[in-house]
Amino acid sequence: MNVIINPSIRHLNDIEKWISQFKHHWDLIIQALKNKRLIVIAQGEETTGFLTYRVNGNIVNIDFLEVKMSMHKRGVGKKLVESSLEHFKKLGIRIAEILCRPQSSEIFWKKVGFTILPASTNFDPDELKLYRVLGKILPVSGNTIADREMLTLELWNEEPHLAKQYPSWRWQLICKTGSGSLVEPIVAPCHGDWKIRLIQGGETIREHKVKYFSKRPIDFSGYLIIETLYNLDLE
Numbered sequence: 722m723n724v725i726i727n728p729s730i731r732h733l734n735d736i737e738k739w740i741s742q743f744k745h746h747w748d749l750i751i752q753a754l755k756n757k758r759l760i761v762i763a764q765g766e767e768t769t770g771f772l773t774y775r776v777n778g779n780i781v782n783i784d785f786l787e788v789k790m791s792m793h794k795r796g797v798g799k800k801l802v803e804s805s806l807e808h809f810k811k812l813g814i815r816i817a818e819i820l821c822r823p824q825s826s827e828i829f830w831k832k833v834g835f836t837i838l839p840a841s842t843n844f845d846p847d848e849l850k851l852y853r854v855l856g857k858i859l860p861v862s863g864n865t866i867a868d869r870e871m872l873t874l875e876l877w878n879e880e881p882h883l884a885k886q887y888p889s890w891r892w893q894l895i896c897k898t899g900s901g902s903l904v905e906p907i908v909a910p911c912h913g914d915w916k917i918r919l920i921q922g923g924e925t926i927r928e929h930k931v932k933y934f935s936k937r938p939i940d941f942s943g944y945l946i947i948e949t950l951y952n953l954d955l956e
């Protein structure tokens with residue numbers, strides 16, 4: 722199976738012969754080819770699947786994905802998604818997001834590593850959105866802080882006035898030697914109204930809603946993304 726990042730009109734002509742689920746969006750698929758937002762998979766000369774996408778800063782949205790009906794359940798969709806995500810990762814993109822339509826494809830998306838976006842971060846409760854982080858991220862630390870002197874970022878999945886005592890997630894900010902860059906970035910779904918707090922040695926350094934926490938952007942279309950201390954206004 723061969724994944725083609727820059728397909729041609731020949732591939733599109735092949736797809737037109739078998740497209741079913743997204744036939745009524747054909748104009749958008751032609752547009753995706755023109756704008757280099759189409760990726761296809763082929764077996765020899767035969768085009769057996771496609772996906773279209775849009776990049777928005779750190780995030781890529783996969784809009785349509787379809788595999789030729791006679792090729793279903795043979796690993797074609799999985800190979801197409803995995804190779805495409807590898808390509809997006811190389812471009813420095815941190816998150817892939819999909820709006821699960823039809824919702825029957827939810828099992829497939831979970832099999833290829835996607836997770837349902839928590840309802841509280843998802844602005845339309847009727848939509849089923851899934852996401853996958855691309856590349857390594859800073860792991861969350863457990864409830865016991867190993868090193869109290871380390872800068873620690875805490876995030877609640879609630880607004881400050883509703884927030885319970887203990888945060889939902891906690892990260893110890895480990896930087897590369899001699900640099901303000903984190904060893905791995907923090908990437909997590911979040912809402913701009915959630916509570917976030919920075920502590921060190923048991924003292925609160927700053928506490929706010931995510932959207933007011935730093936002068937620099939850390940909140941990107943429903944995700945918290947922090948790569949350096951500079952993002953947190955600490956350098």
Ligand SMILES: CC(C)(COP(=O)(O)OP(=O)(O)OC[C@H]1O[C@@H](n2cnc3c(N)ncnc32)[C@H](O)[C@@H]1OP(=O)(O)O)[C@@H](O)C(=O)NCCC(=O)NCCS
Nearest residue numbers: 742786787788793794795796797798799822826828829832
């Ligand atoms: C969803 C779709 C792209 C999957 O493609 P595919 O090539 O059949 O999927 P794969 O063979 O790579 O399957 C990968 C895994 O998902 C599972 N899977 C795929 N479709 C599934 C389904 N409908 N129900 C349950 N599991 C499914 C496979 O069993 C496989 O599991 P495994 O890794 O444990 O073996 C294909 O069914 C399709 O084109 N559907 C119509 C359009 C659509 O729903 N697109 C997605 C929304 S944008």
